[in-house]
Amino acid sequence: MSVVTLTINDELASANSGQSLLEVIREHGIYIPTLCHMDGLSERGGCRMCLVEVQGMRTLQAACVTEVAEGMVVTTHSERLRKYRRMTLELIFAERNHVCAVCVMNGHCELQAVAAIEGMDHVRFDYLHPDLSMDISHPRFGLDHNRCILCTRCVRVCDEVEGAHTKDVMGRGINCRIVNDLNQAWGSSQSCTSCGKCVQVCPTGALFHKGVSVAEMVKRHDFLSWITLGREKNEWNYTGQPPYYATERRKE
Amino acid sequence: MAKKDKIRLATVWLGGCSGCHMSFLDLDERLIDLAEQADLVFSPIADAKAFPPDVDVTLVEGAVANIDHLELAKQVRAQSKIVVSFGDCAVTGNVTSLRNRLDVDDLLNRVYQEGPGRTPTGSDPDGIVPALLRRVVPLHQVIPVDAYIPGCPPDPDRIWTAVSALLAGEPVRLEEEMRYFG
Numbered sequence: 001m002s003v004v005t006l007t008i009n010d011e012l013a014s015a016n017s018g019q020s021l022l023e024v025i026r027e028h029g030i031y032i033p034t035l036c037h038m039d040g041l042s043e044r045g046g047c048r049m050c051l052v053e054v055q056g057m058r059t060l061q062a063a064c065v066t067e068v069a070e071g072m073v074v075t076t077h078s079e080r081l082r083k084y085r086r087m088t089l090e091l092i093f094a095e096r097n098h099v100c101a102v103c104v105m106n107g108h109c110e111l112q113a114v115a116a117i118e119g120m121d122h123v124r125f126d127y128l129h130p131d132l133s134m135d136i137s138h139p140r141f142g143l144d145h146n147r148c149i150l151c152t153r154c155v156r157v158c159d160e161v162e163g164a165h166t167k168d169v170m171g172r173g174i175n176c177r178i179v180n181d182l183n184q185a186w187g188s189s190q191s192c193t194s195c196g197k198c199v200q201v202c203p204t205g206a207l208f209h210k211g212v213s214v215a216e217m218v219k220r221h222d223f224l225s226w227i228t229l230g231r232e233k234n235e236w237n238y239t240g241q242p243p244y245y246a247t248e249r250r251k252e
Numbered sequence: 253m254a255k256k257d258k259i260r261l262a263t264v265w266l267g268g269c270s271g272c273h274m275s276f277l278d279l280d281e282r283l284i285d286l287a288e289q290a291d292l293v294f295s296p297i298a299d300a301k302a303f304p305p306d307v308d309v310t311l312v313e314g315a316v317a318n319i320d321h322l323e324l325a326k327q328v329r330a331q332s333k334i335v336v337s338f339g340d341c342a343v344t345g346n347v348t349s350l351r352n353r354l355d356v357d358d359l360l361n362r363v364y365q366e367g368p369g370r371t372p373t374g375s376d377p378d379g380i381v382p383a384l385l386r387r388v389v390p391l392h393q394v395i396p397v398d399a400y401i402p403g404c405p406p407d408p409d410r411i412w413t414a415v416s417a418l419l420a421g422e423p424v425r426l427e428e429e430m431r432y433f434g
Contacts, residue, residue: 093344097353100434101346101404107434116431121400122343122392129352129387215434 006072021063022050025076032076033085033114035092035203036151037064040224041160044152048088049114052076060084086120094125095174096132097146103205104217110203111149128174135180137187140210141199143178148206150176154198161227166192178206197224259419260308261286262294263338264328266321267348267388268314272339273297275405276311282412289419305331309418311338311401315348316389320382329395334418338411340404340433342391347404349388356384399424402433 002017008028015024020043025032035047045065052063055073060081063074075081092098092111100106132145152169155178159165166189170179180186199207200219208217220240230236265273273296279286293307294300303324310332316322329335340346351359391397401414401424410430417424 097350099344099346099350100432101340102350103434107432109434112433115433116428119428119431121402121426121431122337122390122397124392126393127345127349127352127390129349131353 004068004070004072006068006070006074008074009076015068017068019068021052021054021061021066021068021072021074024068025052025063025074030076032063033118034064035110035114035149036153038153038157038201038221038224040228041153041156041201044156047092047149047151049085051081051084051088053078053081082118085118089115089118089120090123090125092149093120093123094127096128096130096148098204099146102214103147104208104212104214105147105205105219106215108215108218109205112204135186136210137185138189138192138194138210139187140194141186141196142208142210143180143186144206144208145177146206147204148178149204150178151203152178153201153203154178154207157197157201157224161224162193162195162197164191164193164195167198200224259290260293260304260306261290262292262303262307262310262328262332263296264294264303264310264312264314264324265296266312266314266325266342266391267317268339268341269347270296270313271405272311272313272341272403275339275403275408276411278408279412280408282408286415286419303327303331307332309334309336309415311336311415312342312391312397313338315341315345316385316391316394317348318382318384322385322394325391325395334398335391335395336399336401336414336418336424337391337397338401339406340402343400343402344433345388345390349390352387356386360384401426402431404434 003014004017005012005014008025008030013024013028022037033049035049036044037050043064045062048062050063051060053075054061098111100112103109134145135143150169155167155169158167166180168179170177170183181189181191186192199209200223201221202219205217222240223238226235226238263273263276292298293304310328312328312335316325337343341348399414401410403410410426413426413430414424
């Protein structure tokens, strides 16, 4: 594995070739928001929160799906990036019914947190208020399309970690929906193992435990690294840590 | 200090639950400091029938849900120097806008005409009950808004941070922990 040298925000940084820009940026203690990224899952590059400027490239690059390269010059925070991140966030909020006040994840939601961190004080676009359903046919879990941001973490964890691939995405563009098996009621799925991984990785209140009320749902995203790395690290009991945005000091 | 040197403050209640106003009253003893610096010239908790002219700062709670809200919002904008979206309903539509997925006439028919009791007015204006707008919208979609205080309701510390900045003639800058919706 060769080492590459790059510049991040006017500071020299070294990284192993093959690493993603996001990984290296975070290793250097710099915070950039993410919504679809999750440690332990493959990258999707879908939420566009981790966009960075790379010198010599005309378009902004999603740091999670960009590999580091020798001599790369990267900017993680600028007026242009702030503008695009905020616009993307506003579009996410406008697309579905994100009503924080009556959401099971109020106070624990990654989308809500990223909006506060990025200073999104209002949404300039018209809210679409789509008429979306909920699937509460599963005995333990619920799927609320109103809160879904299509990050596909649930799809990836179900496929890559649990190996069931119950969840997938149907439709195109604004008609995209998370589906179970062949677009059927979750409770009737024969492939779902009811492991609940999808619920834990979901950044918003789209996937939740039945029986929780407003603000009662707390997700423990770090359970995933415990599953995948626990044996290596000799961690036999899951202790759980608060999510990254609640603990890490942010440095711009 | 002469009375007219005080800031002329107003609060308005549109399509909301008045929870933001309850939180405003939760300023507790800070209300005394506020009363020294500002006159409350219009509010659901003050006895004023019409929205007065030359208001310095107006806090607007609630989303714009009917034609009365729309009219009052325009009056507020015309007669206030600074207009603040006060709470999630004013900022995002929030709970008030949950009905947007439904057709207004279907909604009224279902609730009032198919249900028990006397049939009230529908969505047509009759001069008594204000007609509902087809869609509930946040305040900034009908008038320009100068500042935003999120929260359902915004807790008193947020309100005080914003209001004390406005009283000092400074822009509202809330810290990250005060910027959460919900």
